[in-house]
Amino acid sequence: MRKKEAHILIVDDDEDILFSARVWLKKFFTEVSCLSQPKNILKFLSEQQVDTVLLDMNFRKGFENGQDGLYWMQEIKTLEPQLPIILMTAYGEVELAVEALKNGASDFILKPWNNEKLYASVNLAVDVSRKNKKLNQWENINIKTNQYQLETQSLAMQEVMDQIERVSATDANVLLLGENGTGKYVLAEHIHELSERKNQPFVHIDLGSLSENLFEAELFGYKKGAFTDAHQDYAGKIENAQNGTVFLDEIGNLPLHLQTKLLSLIQNRKLSRIGESKERMLDVRFIFATNENLKKAVAENRFRKDLYYRINTVELNIPNLRERIEDISNLADYFLDKYKQKYHKPDLVLNEVLISELTHYSWPGNIRELDHCIERSVILSNEKNLKLLMPQDEESMLREPQHDNVKSLNIEQMEEILIKKALKKHRGNISLAAEDLGLSRAALYRRMEKFEL
Ligand SMILES: Nc1ncnc2c1ncn2[C@@H]1O[C@H](COP(=O)(O)OP(=O)(O)OP(=O)(O)O)[C@@H](O)[C@H]1O
Numbered sequence: 001m002r003k004k005e006a007h008i009l010i011v012d013d014d015e016d017i018l019f020s021a022r023v024w025l026k027k028f029f030t031e032v033s034c035l036s037q038p039k040n041i042l043k044f045l046s047e048q049q050v051d052t053v054l055l056d057m058n059f060r061k062g063f064e065n066g067q068d069g070l071y072w073m074q075e076i077k078t079l080e081p082q083l084p085i086i087l088m089t090a091y092g093e094v095e096l097a098v099e100a101l102k103n104g105a106s107d108f109i110l111k112p113w114n115n116e117k118l119y120a121s122v123n124l125a126v127d128v129s130r131k132n133k134k135l136n137q138w139e140n141i142n143i144k145t146n147q148y149q150l151e152t153q154s155l156a157m158q159e160v161m162d163q164i165e166r167v168s169a170t171d172a173n174v175l176l177l178g179e180n181g182t183g184k185y186v187l188a189e190h191i192h193e194l195s196e197r198k199n200q201p202f203v204h205i206d207l208g209s210l211s212e213n214l215f216e217a218e219l220f221g222y223k224k225g226a227f228t229d230a231h232q233d234y235a236g237k238i239e240n241a242q243n244g245t246v247f248l249d250e251i252g253n254l255p256l257h258l259q260t261k262l263l264s265l266i267q268n269r270k271l272s273r274i275g276e277s278k279e280r281m282l283d284v285r286f287i288f289a290t291n292e293n294l295k296k297a298v299a300e301n302r303f304r305k306d307l308y309y310r311i312n313t314v315e316l317n318i319p320n321l322r323e324r325i326e327d328i329s330n331l332a333d334y335f336l337d338k339y340k341q342k343y344h345k346p347d348l349v350l351n352e353v354l355i356s357e358l359t360h361y362s363w364p365g366n367i368r369e370l371d372h373c374i375e376r377s378v379i380l381s382n383e384k385n386l387k388l389l390m391p392q393d394e395e396s397m398l399r400e401p402q403h404d405n406v407k408s409l410n411i412e413q414m415e416e417i418l419i420k421k422a423l424k425k426h427r428g429n430i431s432l433a434a435e436d437l438g439l440s441r442a443a444l445y446r447r448m449e450k451f452e453l
Pocket residue numbers: 001148149150178179180181182183184185186187249291334367368371
């Protein structure tokens with residue numbers, strides 16, 4: 001899943017809360033920072049760009065009346081009046097929630113929270129924050145990464161690239177089919193870049209990462225008061241792509257009732273937000289993607305046939321990496337260049353032996369797996385010689401901690417491997433893993449943060 005470019009700050013004096021909120025939110029947002037002491041908030045905010053703050057309401061033992069949270073919220077508002085703040089408390093007084101909202105909190109979360117709700121609330125706040133900052137929505141959603149490696153020696157891929165060139169100039173709906181990691185997102189972005197809409201928004205909506213109850217609100221937007229949590233009018237993601245391109249990823253996940261709504265939108269080019277009767281004219285180009293067999297989904301009545309025939313005006317089958325062995329060397333070189341720079345190891349090269357090793361592997365995770373393999377290899381290599389850590393080697397390293405299986409004696413790397421192993425063994429139970437490793441829970445947390453586990 002692609003993370004949203006956003007910086008979330010969590011302020012809580014409970015390390016466990018900081019840890020679990022951070023781990024969960026890191027799945028969706030590019031940067032999540034934590035502070036355990038509220039007195040550091042203002043300094044932090046004056047030094048860093050933050051999109052949303054999650055703020056505990058009680059910092060002092062014996063003063064659990066929420067006043068701390070309200071005080072710090074005011075301090076933040078003085079510094080950054082537009083910054084959305086979500087307050088958290090374990091004490092569920094309705095009056096407190098109302099007071100917080102009246103004082104300008106953008107939402108209120110009860111601990112222990114429901115993860116989906118926490119995500120929904122932060123996600124909404126991030127969108128509001130962007131609008132507040134008066135940034136062009138598309139500049140944020142369309143994360144323009146570096147150039148990709150789009151040259152290809154593979155006939156199957158050349159065919160796809162030719163079709164992409166032909167179709168980009170038109171407004172035809174495009175359906176990209178392919179396994180995970182084959183580059184569907186990269187190609188969707190490329191189609192947009194080649195089109196006349198290239199200076200307009202490119203909005204990626206990943207239906208695989210949204211929970212089903214958020215689909216409709218996220219896609220179509222809503223009117224204030226349309227449902228309990230609708231505190232303000234909200235333009236959905238599709239509307240935010242006006243004049244540009246909407247990339248609807250994992251389209252097979254769309255529930256049937258929303259398939260009907262999407263079909264009508266594609267046919268009529270009119271959109272109405274939830275709770276709103278007026279219709280808005282919509283000018284967007286749609287690109288869809290899935291790794292599912294949509295024909296089968298149609299046969300099983302899980303996907304509307306009429307929608308399928310609407311979205312597949314042009315259907316492109318993206319080959320798996322194992323079907324385009326000719327491209328492995330160029331792609332690997334591209335990733336090597338990228339990671340040589342990132343990890344300051346300019347002398348590393350891929351020789352023929354290594355390339356042959358790469359081409360003899362089946363890459364079930366496709367280009368994404370190759371990308372990760374090269375990155376890990378660069379990290380684990382010394383400055384001079386690139387040593388490949390192939391996916392199967394890494395798995396066996398984790399399975400077999402015997403010394404002769406270990407390829408590196410670097411203590412940090414060993415530490416990371418052991419921590420991963422302990423977490424796997426205890427299925428993520430921090431207390432048991434810490435005990436097994438002979439560490440305190442806090443020490444394990446710190447190391448997990450360090451290794452971004
Ligand atoms: N042509 C390419 N050049 C460089 N990197 C690429 C290329 N294609 C894919 N990648 C990289 O491979 C990874 C997977 O690509 P992408 O997200 O486009 O695949 P996907 O088919 O959309 O995957 P999924 O179905 O899992 O969402 C990304 O990190 C992307 O940057």
